[in-house]
Amino acid sequence: GAVVSQHPSWVICKSGTSVKIECRSLDFQATTMFWYRQFPKQSLMLMATSNEGSKATYEQGVEKDKFLINHASLTLSTLTVTSAHPEDSSFYICSAMSSYEQYFGPGTRLTVT
């Protein structure tokens, strides 16, 4: 089946620093990847759609200058949380499209202190 990995699985960083999260499709190519965040006991909220070779499309209310997305290849998308603040602490999940299905990565737990 389609496998999506994320790295790192968890990260702790200090307020004001930047953190990069990688999302890889391991056994398929994905022209489209998605980034979600999930707060405790809440739904997954779509942050942005990442398209290979073009700019990401951000959902309303998501700061594109704060959450930088780069989809440099058909198997890799990165999310960089810039100048992180404690309120950015969350569980970030990526997914990759294969056929008509989205396959999700295992998620990255970000804690900003």
Add this chain to the structure above:
Amino acid sequence: DQQVKQNSPSLSVQEGRISILNCDYTNSMFDYFLWYKKYPAEGPTFLISISSIKDKNEDGRFTVFLNKSAKHLSLHIVPSQPGDSAVYFCAASTQIQGAQKLVFGQGTRLTINP
């Protein structure tokens, strides 16, 4: 504005019985519906889906029913097993500018009691 709603945050079912998880949606443009299972600190895993042109899809112990007129779908698990204990998310899909987008419900925590 919550377009996909799972009104039951939790559900407890006896092992061997049927588990029924419900989901309501408001956007009639949704054309595809999916159920995902999620364990803590992991990404969602796909369970089963249904196209808006169907009213039922079955896969082993899992059956999804879609009632378009009521904008309601449900996931039936029978018989329920302890390993089914997890959070279940329903999601609705629509095509926007050529891209599929998923909108998730809040999730229902299912606990199967032995």
